Amino acid sequence: MLSSSFFFLAAAEDGADAGKAIALALGIGLGALGAGVGIGNIFGSMIQAVARQPELRGELTGIQWLGFALTEAVVFYGLIGGLLAYVLV
Amino acid sequence: MKRAVAFVALLALTLPSLAFAQSGEDETKFDPSHEWELQTWGPDLKIGPIDMSINKAVAYLILGMICSIALGLVLMRVRPGRGPNRRQALGETIYEVAQVQVAEQGLPTKAIGRWFPYVATLMIFIWVINMLGFIPLPLSDERWDIGGVEVPTFAIFAATSTLSVTLALALMTFVFTHVEGIRENGAVRYFKSWIPDVPKAMLPLIIPLEILGQFMRLISLSIRLYANMLAGHMLILTFIGLIFVLENVFLAIVSVPAATAFYLFEVVIVVSIQAYIFAALSAIYIGSAIEPEH
Numbered sequence: 275m276l277s278s279s280f281f282f283l284a285a286a287e288d289g290a291d292a293g294k295a296i297a298l299a300l301g302i303g304l305g306a307l308g309a310g311v312g313i314g315n316i317f318g319s320m321i322q323a324v325a326r327q328p329e330l331r332g333e334l335t336g337i338q339w340l341g342f343a344l345t346e347a348v349v350f351y352g353l354i355g356g357l358l359a360y361v362l363v
Numbered sequence: 364m365k366r367a368v369a370f371v372a373l374l375a376l377t378l379p380s381l382a383f384a385q386s387g388e389d390e391t392k393f394d395p396s397h398e399w400e401l402q403t404w405g406p407d408l409k410i411g412p413i414d415m416s417i418n419k420a421v422a423y424l425i426l427g428m429i430c431s432i433a434l435g436l437v438l439m440r441v442r443p444g445r446g447p448n449r450r451q452a453l454g455e456t457i458y459e460v461a462q463v464q465v466a467e468q469g470l471p472t473k474a475i476g477r478w479f480p481y482v483a484t485l486m487i488f489i490w491v492i493n494m495l496g497f498i499p500l501p502l503s504d505e506r507w508d509i510g511g512v513e514v515p516t517f518a519i520f521a522a523t524s525t526l527s528v529t530l531a532l533a534l535m536t537f538v539f540t541h542v543e544g545i546r547e548n549g550a551v552r553y554f555k556s557w558i559p560d561v562p563k564a565m566l567p568l569i570i571p572l573e574i575l576g577q578f579m580r581l582i583s584l585s586i587r588l589y590a591n592m593l594a595g596h597m598l599i600l601t602f603i604g605l606i607f608v609l610e611n612v613f614l615a616i617v618s619v620p621a622a623t624a625f626y627l628f629e630v631v632i633v634v635s636i637q638a639y640i641f642a643a644l645s646a647i648y649i650g651s652a653i654e655p656e657h
Binding site for chain 2: 354
């Protein structure tokens with residue numbers, strides 16, 4: 275109880291900075307959450323696909339990396355949004 | 364081999380940290396975002412609103428251009444008839460990746476002849492400037508003197524971690540996509556092909572979304588490359604910079620290996636993936652404009 279109220283007081287002094295920091299952290303964190311699930315899904319499906327039909331590996335690898343990069347970019351949209359909030363607001 | 368790579372990477376990471384230590388005494392605290400402030404070198408060349416002056420990013424771009432031309436000359440211009448050697452094999456591998464993985468993935472067969480050079484150039488050029496971004500080069504804005512001579516400090520900086528560069532590259536793909544789509548299908552048929560088959564009542568909702576989608580491609584293409592390189596450099600610089608921000612040299616035990624791990628991850632995976640993705644998506648966009656689905 276004491277520590278939480280202390281935190282609140284400390285945050286109230288530079289609330290704007292705290293808000294910016296929270297925006298940055300949330301932007302990256304939530305973006306990474308979604309992309310983590312997505313990337314796990316892609317590689318999991320890739321493993322299953324190769325386990326079922328190993329001869330398709332060569333064709334699937336290109337699609338896999340394409341999907342990986344498209345999903346991974348989601349983190350960076352969050353990062354850019356967070357950085358914009360941090361720098362501009 | 365592995366040990367040599369790790370050693371070289373460690374050495375490469377300690378070089379910029381020396382520079383930070385040099386500048387950290389008289390200035391304010393180290394801030395990784397200062398690495399992305401571009402200072403003009405030499406005279407201001409402003410033609411109207413267009414700023415043509417040279418800065419760090421331009422220097423990296425020129426260096427990247429020279430390197431990718433040299434790469435092409437060394438690897439692709441091999442005298443035939445002497446049997447394949449290692450150089451030729453490497454050149455052919457790069458060519459095959461550009462042909463099979465990038466061009467044939469997106470472009471229809473009739474357009475490969477015309478657009479293969481563009482997507483292959485994109486792939487090699489982006490790979491080279493991404494890679495140059497992870498080699499410490501004496502091209503930074505900070506100076507230190509060795510024996511009275513002012514020398515730029517060694518630093519890592521990628522031209523692709525500035526938005527202007529990636530936006531220019533993405534704009535090229537954007538313009539080529541629509542020019543090629545109109546040239547191949549005619550303006551009316553091309554713009555009609557944007558609109559999917561939906562009930563008439565949905566059209567006022569769908570058409571703005573489809574037009575917005577075309578511009579979102581531009582944004583996603585440029586932001587993807589930009590943010591990947593920015594985040595990679597920022598991670599490495601922040602881990603090294605922790606030593607100077609918190610002014611504790613023992614943090615190096617933790618932060619230098621962490622920075623090395625991120626450095627290796629970026630160099631081994633991200634650099635190549637991003638170059639491949641940019642070229643492959645350009646090919647897919649141009650290909651889908653040439654042969655719309657309906």
